[in-house]
Amino acid sequence: MRHRLKDVAERAGVSVKTVSNVVNGYVHVRPDTRARVEEAIAELNYRPNLSARNLRKGRTGVIxxxxxxxxxxxxxxxxxxxxxxxxxxGWTVLIDQTGGGREQERVVASGITDHLIDGLIFSPLALAAEDLTGLDGTPMVLLGERVDHGPADHVVIDNVAAAREMTAHLIGLGRRRIAAIGSQRTPEGVSARLRLAGYTAALADAGIDYDERLVAPAPAWHRADGAAAMRGLLASGVRPDAVFxxxxxxxxxxxxxxxEAGLRVPEDVAVAGFDxxxxxxxxxxxxxxxxPDKERIARLAVELLANRLDSDPTAPPRELPAPYHLTPRESTLGP
Amino acid sequence: MRHRLKDVAERAGVSVKTVSNVVNGYVHVRPDTRARVEEAIAELNYRPNLSARNLRKGRTGVIxxxxxxxxxxxxxxxxxxxxxxxxxxGWTVLIDQTGGGREQERVVASGITDHLIDGLIFSPLALAAEDLTGLDGTPMVLLGERVDHGPADHVVIDNVAAAREMTAHLIGLGRRRIAAIGSQRTPEGVSARLRLAGYTAALADAGIDYDERLVAPAPAWHRADGAAAMRGLLASGVRPDAVFxxxxxxxxxxxxxxxEAGLRVPEDVAVAGFDxxxxxxxxxxxxxxxxPDKERIARLAVELLANRLDSDPTAPPRELPAPYHLTPRESTLGP
Structure with a gap:
């Protein structure tokens, strides 16, 4: 168990403010008081962190x-x-760009949280559940599909249902040769797997055979990857009439x-995205x-983190769904 | 002057590691050593910060x-x-989104820096030079044009020259009714003023009269603002043949x-941007x-910060220019 400033204060029989003054090296502490606090620190093996700055709540106000x-x-x-x-x-948010690599994400999950911040809202790509075990109890909320049913609070959207709905929208417009761009076979590609599952489910719903030649991988999900994948589909001769x-x-x-290929959207090929x-x-x-309702996702994540900070840190993790809605525009409906 | 861990160590005649152990409340410090360190802390009025984590350099490794x-x-x-x-x-970067308001930027400049991080790279919109006085010496590098010749290291690009070059590019294509979108009259609009100055200079170079009806303000610089400003120009009857x-x-x-107006780009109206x-x-x-050479801007900023951390913090601030280049594409040259 990690002790807080107030544990030291109780043990030493002084105020939290006095403990903070000792920890911060301020001079206006009576020597006998200082000795009592240091004894309590030693007994509890207390390691101060920035929480001492926000004395009343024992927090930094930074996530x-x-x-x-x-x-x-x-x-x-x-x-x-x-x-x-x-x-x-009243929280300040500092943003850490992890790059999506598992090692950097592990560092974020186990390192930064301990000393700088009150809590973490984390959208991992590569992190596995086992990377999250043994953390020291810094409150964390996960976003997205990775680390399912893991050891932390979690805000999720239903990627399978959303992808199925979008594919059904394309089918409903009369398209039958529906390509998919963005599949990934790496362990990181959880969103990709779920969206592919929704795509294949919608095809099955409509009795359309799955054709693996219509499914194009994308190592990353940037514009250049999408353009390259589309060029590859066009060059392969599979002649899609839509692409999700x-x-x-x-x-x-x-x-x-x-x-660039001189094809009209949506007349020749309807195009749909996600986000x-x-x-x-x-x-x-x-x-x-x-x-996805990004405002709602953010609000749920902040609320989960606030609840976690204000309540029993050992309470079982919660998983909250966030809403999304299909938003058809010109790329499938036309002008 | 703000003292560092090593000042305390020198005064107490102990290692920096020992000071850190005292500051962090670790138990394995001999009582007489602890007393010496505390005396030095008191004499120097030393306030520990997270720098104590990175003992050898007295840094957090976080900017x-x-x-x-x-x-x-x-x-x-x-x-x-x-x-x-x-x-x-080996630095971790935490990103703070200020919103561009002067008050929030002032908090960033004076508050976060003190406790969490080794240094700050700061792209302010609203901050004035006077907001940067009285800071406690946390190293800071400024990006962009605001706070000219202020009290900190600075990476700049020549906005006037760049805007003049782009406007000359449009003139060189035979355009004469060149609109500008993005002017701002607020104190925050320093980039806007400089880019407008480059635009008017290029018109003057070519002997084209400045027509204020062709200059459209934009309260913010998002897509919606650009679309609204363009619609306003088209509705006003000023008939631009290009827009910067x-x-x-x-x-x-x-x-x-x-x-949406059925006009062709660049045949009817050539369009140019910046970034x-x-x-x-x-x-x-x-x-x-x-x-702008963003990679170079980032590298210069990090190098300036590293130099500032490794050298005399009272050395005069440096201002380094970063390169840019004009990149013509289809919106002015055609397919």
């Missing part, structure tokens, strides 16, 4: 948001919502590749997408 | 990057480059408004822009 890549606008937009929701509680991209940046890249980033509301054509 | 808005892709891309450059020095937008997101919004964000390399048409 971290760790995301894989700010270059993917979904995470930048999510960050803005987290900053807004946290500001209502597993995020909006892939879809914007696919739009570009279709434009509802601002870019897709202004692109030519505007982009049909799955819109 | 902050403070930017106005991660939603503006320029800042998200810059953040990635700062994270990369800092990683080479003060950043790329404004330009992407203008492209959308022109598309070279990834979106503009995939938009339809691709976007002509000024490309």
């Amino acid at each position: 971290a948001l760790a995301v894989p890549e700010l270059d993917i606008p979904y995470f930048a937009e999510l960050a803005r919502h987290v900053v807004t929701a946290a500001a209502e509680l 991209c597993f995020n909006d940046t892939l879809a914007l890249g696919a739009l570009r590749a279709l434009h 509802d980033i601002e870019d897709g509301r202004f692109s030519i054509p505007t982009l049909s997408t799955i819109a | 902050a990057l403070a930017v106005p808005e991660l939603d503006i892709p320029y800042f998200a891309e810059l953040a990635r480059h700062v994270v990369t450059a800092a990683a080479e020095l 937008c003060f950043n790329d997101t404004l330009a992407l919004g203008a492209l959308r408004a022109l598309h 070279d964000i990834e979106d503009g390399r995939f938009s339809i048409p691709t976007l002509s822009t000024i490309a």
Whole structure:
């Protein structure tokens, strides 16, 4: 068990403020008081952290948001919502861009949290459940699908249902040769696997045979990957009449590749994405997408973190679903 | 003057590690040694901060990057480059989104820096030079044009020259009714003023009269602002044959408004932006822009910060220019 400032104060029979003064090396502490506090620190093996700054609550007022890549606008937009929701509680949010690698994510989960911040909102790509065991109890809320039913509070959206709904939208428009862009075979590709599962489920619902030649992998989910994958599909001769991209940046890249190939969207090929980033509301054509409620996701994450800070840290982790909605635009419906 | 751990160590005649052990409340310090350290702490009025974690250098290994808005892709891309450059020095970067308000930026400049981090790379919008006086010496590097010749190291690009070059590019294509989108009259609008100055200088160079009806303000520099400003210009009857937008997101919004109005880019109206964000390399048409060397800006900022950490903190501040280049694409040159 990790002790807090108030444990030291109780043991020494002094106020939390006095303990803080000793820990911070301030001079205006009577020598006998200082000795009592130091004895309590030694007995409890107390390690001070920044929490001492916020004396009343024992907190820093700073939380971290760790995301894989700010270059993917979904995470930048999510960050803005987290900053807004946290500001209502008087919290400052520092954002850590992990790069999505497992080692860096492990460092974030186990290292930064201990000394700098009150808590962490974490959107991991690569982290596995076992990386989260043995943490020292810094409150953490996970976003996204990774580390299912893991040891922390979790805000999720139903990726399978959302992808199934978008694929059904394309089928409902009469498309039958529906490609998918963004599949991944790496351990990191959890969102990719879930969205692919939704895609295949929708095809099965409609009695359309799954054709693996229509499924294009993308090592990352940037515009360049989407453009390359689309060019590959066009060159392969599989002749899709629609393409469901597993995020909006892939879809914007696919739009570009279709434009360069002289194909019309949606007349020749309908295009759909996932994330509802601002870019897709202004692109030519505007982009049909799955819109996760990013504001709600951010608010739920901040609320889970606040509850965790104010309640029993050993309470069982909670998993809260966040809503999404299908948002059709020009890239599937036309002008 | 703010004392560091090593000042306490010298005064007490002990190692920095021993001081750290006392400051951190560890138990394995001999009582007489502890007393000597505490006496030195009192004499120097030393206030420990997280620097104690990195004992050898007296640092945390964590720096902050403070930017106005991660939603503006320029800042998200810059953040990635700062994270990369800092990683080479073993630093972790935490990103603070200030919102661009002067009060929040003042808090960042004076507050967070003191306790959490070794140094700060700061791209302020609203901060004035006087807000930076009286800081406690946490090393800071400023990015951008604000706080000219202020009290900190500074990485700048020449906004006037870059805007003049882009406007001359449009003139060189035979355009004469060149609009500008993004002017701002607020104290925050320093980049806007400089880019407007470059625009007017280029017009003067070419003997083209300045027409204030062609200059459209934009309260913020998002896509929606660019689209609204473009619609306003078209509705006003000023009939521009080109538009220079003060950043790329404004330009992407203008492209959308022109598309909705049935105008062709660049045949009817050539469009140029500023920032070279990834979106503009995939938009339809691709976007002509000024490309600041973001990687170089990030590297210079990290190097300035490292130098400041390793040398005399009272050395006079340095101002380093970063390169940019004009990058013409389809939105001015055609397919």
